[in-house]
Amino acid sequence: MRLRNIPGADEAVENSPFCIPLVPEIKGNIRTQFPNPDAPIHMEIGMGKGQFIMELAKRNPNINYLGMERYSSVLLRALQKMDQLESPLPNLKFICDDAKLLPDFFQKGDIAKIYLNFSDPWPKDRHAKRRLTSRQFLDCYDHILADDGTIEFKTDNVDLFRFSLEEIEATKWILAASTFDLHHDSSMMEGNIMTEYEEKFSSLGNPICKLITYR
Numbered sequence: 268m269r270l271r272n273i274p275g276a277d278e279a280v281e282n283s284p285f286c287i288p289l290v291p292e293i294k295g296n297i298r299t300q301f302p303n304p305d306a307p308i309h310m311e312i313g314m315g316k317g318q319f320i321m322e323l324a325k326r327n328p329n330i331n332y333l334g335m336e337r338y339s340s341v342l343l344r345a346l347q348k349m350d351q352l353e354s355p356l357p358n359l360k361f362i363c364d365d366a367k368l369l370p371d372f373f374q375k376g377d378i379a380k381i382y383l384n385f386s387d388p389w390p391k392d393r394h395a396k397r398r399l400t401s402r403q404f405l406d407c408y409d410h411i412l413a414d415d416g417t418i419e420f421k422t423d424n425v426d427l428f429r430f431s432l433e434e435i436e437a438t439k440w441i442l443a444a445s446t447f448d449l450h451h452d453s454s455m456m457e458g459n460i461m462t463e464y465e466e467k468f469s470s471l472g473n474p475i476c477k478l479i480t481y482r
């Protein structure tokens with residue numbers, strides 16, 4: 268998702284109380300950014316406008332959530348929604364940066380669960396490393412996830428899904444569950460929260476794929 272560059276978006280993100288800047292001081296201290304520092308942190312990488320992670324944070328006040336989005340013009344939409352909430356979500360914060368920086372600012376064990384939803388497919392072979400489920404990114408996640416941490420990935424892009432299954436197979440990650448038709452899989456659908464892209468693509472009749480993996 269790449270919205271038109273919105274004037275003022277960078278400043279809005281910089282000044283937002285909902286955003287955490289990636290600065291060296293946060294390494295080892297990410298928990299203290301939340302009112303309840305003892306709660307586990309779950310993270311969505313490539314959160315877009317934030318519908319999914321805001322609903323998760325609403326349903327699970329005892330979990331802290333971090334939404335990561337590379338573009339300030341996209342994240343701005345989530346900040347606007349946060350401003351309009353009747354009940355604030357103290358357990359949700361955002362980071363506006365590239366996921367490839369995660370190992371520089373987070374420690375092993377900081378994150379208990381990672382969500383990747385409808386990640387950009389980067390269809391050209393020479394761009395495979397940029398896919399958020401590439402072995403390079405899986406290695407980044409290994410540097411920040413807890414020992415029993417998991418990754419949940421959803422997409423309607425079957426080529427990207429097959430690539431992701433192959434990357435898991437080729438690395439030390441273990442496939443816990445997978446489906447090529449989430450919306451007709453009652454056990455994997457339990458508690459499912461639709462993302463913006465999931466609503467859009469499933470309404471067009473595209474089956475949604477999902478996998479869960481861990482180390």
Ligand SMILES: C[S@@+](CC[C@H](N)C(=O)[O-])C[C@H]1O[C@@H](n2cnc3c(N)ncnc32)[C@H](O)[C@@H]1O
Nearest residue numbers: 268313314315336337365366384385462463464
């Ligand atoms: C296709 S959108 C999906 C948005 C949302 N997750 C959903 O399912 O509706 C993918 C989002 O991931 C973001 N993204 C892609 N690569 C990223 C990266 N390396 N780090 C952070 N965000 C990234 C894009 O800017 C875009 O907003």
